[in-house]
Amino acid sequence: MRKQAVALGGFGGFNLHGAGVLAALDRLERMPDLFTVTSGQIVVLAAWLRGEDVRRLLLEHRGASGGLLQAWQTALFGHKGVFRPVLGENARRWLDVPLSPSAVLERLMPARQYAPVRDRDTVAEIARTLNEAEVGVVFNTYDFRSGNGLLHGNAAARRLMAGEVGLEDITADAVESALWLYLYGFEEAPGGLIDGAYHRSIILSELHGFDEVTVAAPFPVSWIGPVPRNQLEVENWKIRQWFANSYKAEVARLRRVIELMERGTLNDPAYRIRSLTELPLRRHYGYFDYFTEKAEVFDDALAQALDHFGSGPAHKQAHAQRRAG
Numbered sequence: 033m034r035k036q037a038v039a040l041g042g043f044g045g046f047n048l049h050g051a052g053v054l055a056a057l058d059r060l061e062r063m064p065d066l067f068t069v070t071s072g073q074i075v076v077l078a079a080w081l082r083g084e085d086v087r088r089l090l091l092e093h094r095g096a097s098g099g100l101l102q103a104w105q106t107a108l109f110g111h112k113g114v115f116r117p118v119l120g121e122n123a124r125r126w127l128d129v130p131l132s133p134s135a136v137l138e139r140l141m142p143a144r145q146y147a148p149v150r151d152r153d154t155v156a157e158i159a160r161t162l163n164e165a166e167v168g169v170v171f172n173t174y175d176f177r178s179g180n181g182l183l184h185g186n187a188a189a190r191r192l193m194a195g196e197v198g199l200e201d202i203t204a205d206a207v208e209s210a211l212w213l214y215l216y217g218f219e220e221a222p223g224g225l226i227d228g229a230y231h232r233s234i235i236l237s238e239l240h241g242f243d244e245v246t247v248a249a250p251f252p253v254s255w256i257g258p259v260p261r262n263q264l265e266v267e268n269w270k271i272r273q274w275f276a277n278s279y280k281a282e283v284a285r286l287r288r289v290i291e292l293m294e295r296g297t298l299n300d301p302a303y304r305i306r307s308l309t310e311l312p313l314r315r316h317y318g319y320f321d322y323f324t325e326k327a328e329v330f331d332d333a334l335a336q337a338l339d340h341f342g343s344g345p346a347h348k349q350a351h352a353q354r355r356a357g
Contacts, residue, residue: 035192035304036064037168037242041234042071043275044322046250049313051076051086052333053248062341065242066168066192068235071227074171074210078161090325103320111323115146115216144217148208155211156204163202168192170199172228172235173209176218181231183238184210196302197238233275236282240289240303246340248333249279249312257316268319283310311336 038057040050050073057063058080069077080086110116122142130136162169168189173182184206185199193199200206209225218226228235239245251272260266286308292298293305314332 034243035066035241036244037066037068037239037246038064039068039234039236039239039245039247040070040073040077041248041250041275041279042069042073042076042229043233043250045324045326046313046317046329047072047076048087048090048325048327048330049250049333050248051080051090052330052335053246053311053337054080054086055330056334056337056341059338060341063167064246066170066189066239068170068239070172070232070234071211071229074162074207075158077169078158081161081165081167087327087330090330091327099324100320102324103322106323110146110149114149115213116149118144118147121147142217143214144220145215146213148211148213148216150208150211152204155207159202159204159207162186162207169202170197170235170238171202171206171210172232173206173225174228174231175225176221176230177224179231181228182225183235193238193241196241229275231278232282233279234282236279237285240286240305243304244307244309245286245305246309246311246337247283248337249276249310250329251276251279251313252316253280253310253312256314257318264319271319271322283308309340311340 038053040053042050050069054076067077076086076090079089108117122139122144125139125142130139162171163186165186166188168186168191170183170185170189170193173184174180175182182200183197184202185193185197186202190199205222206225209222210228212221212226214226214230233251234247234249236245236247253276255269255272257268258265260269286305289298289303290305290308293303311333313329314336315328317326
């Protein structure tokens with residue numbers, strides 16, 4: 033029986049890209065054997081497994097304008113349901129008189145700009161949903177001090193990847209760490225772990241044991257916008273390069289495996305991958321678009337995924353196998 037895996041990446045305000053892929057699987061009644069997810073896609077996948085409308089979930093608090101005005105609203109007031117500014121907490125730090133240049137800088141330009149607002153029950157429910165799912169789920173966290181990433185998986189993922197990949201447990205603490213943005217501060221990071229997308233934007237390398245792998249990158253795989261002409265455009269380029277480079281390395285690794293298998297050089301039965309399909313974001317967005325979800329991102333990902341998954345063999349599976357037990 034052919035094993036299928038889908039890799040989804042979380043990236044700022046582009047979680048609707050992965051949501052579009054999940055909606056296509058719903059519409060076609062298709063289910064892979066395993067999902068890998070990073071950052072905000074953890075929340076999206078958990079909601080989808082519970083049967084929620086992920087498109088509506090992401091769009092209901094997106095704001096009316098987008099662009100520069102929406103970016104300023106996010107900077108001043110936070111992102112509803114995700115994070116809030118910590119201006120008050122940072123102002124109170126001045127009550128302790130700084131006694132060194134570094135202490136002054138920490139107060140003028142603190143690392144911690146925002147704080148997450150998801151409560152412990154919400155995070156615990158995400159962990160419970162992923163652990164109880166029949167489909168395999170893997171996500172990552174990042175130990176920024178050691179430079180090492182950790183993978184966390186449910187029981188289904190452990191069965192599928194037994195002996196090949198070491199997986200940590202999915203716990204509420206792990207989910208909290210996997211959603212910990214660098215803007216939340218480093219000293220406060222739970223267990224010293226932060227969002228794994230800063231280490232690996234999408235989890236692909238370990239999927240060589242699946243016959244078919246589909247990856248939905250929430251960013252273009254090439255620079256499709258105008259050449260950067262100001263510092264904000266350069267910053268946009270830097271951020272996208274940051275996330276795209278780790279992704280491209282993992283794609284190259286899997287494509288090399290496929291090439292070696294086709295040449296007969298690699299015959300290890302643990303390596304089964306025969307196809308890798310990329311479904312990237314296909315439009316350019318600017319620096320002020322990172323925290324604004326856009327309906328067209330969902331629509332394009334849905335169209336790509338329907339075309340991809342709908343063109344293959346029609347092995348549909350019951351929806352009960354997809355939902356959490």
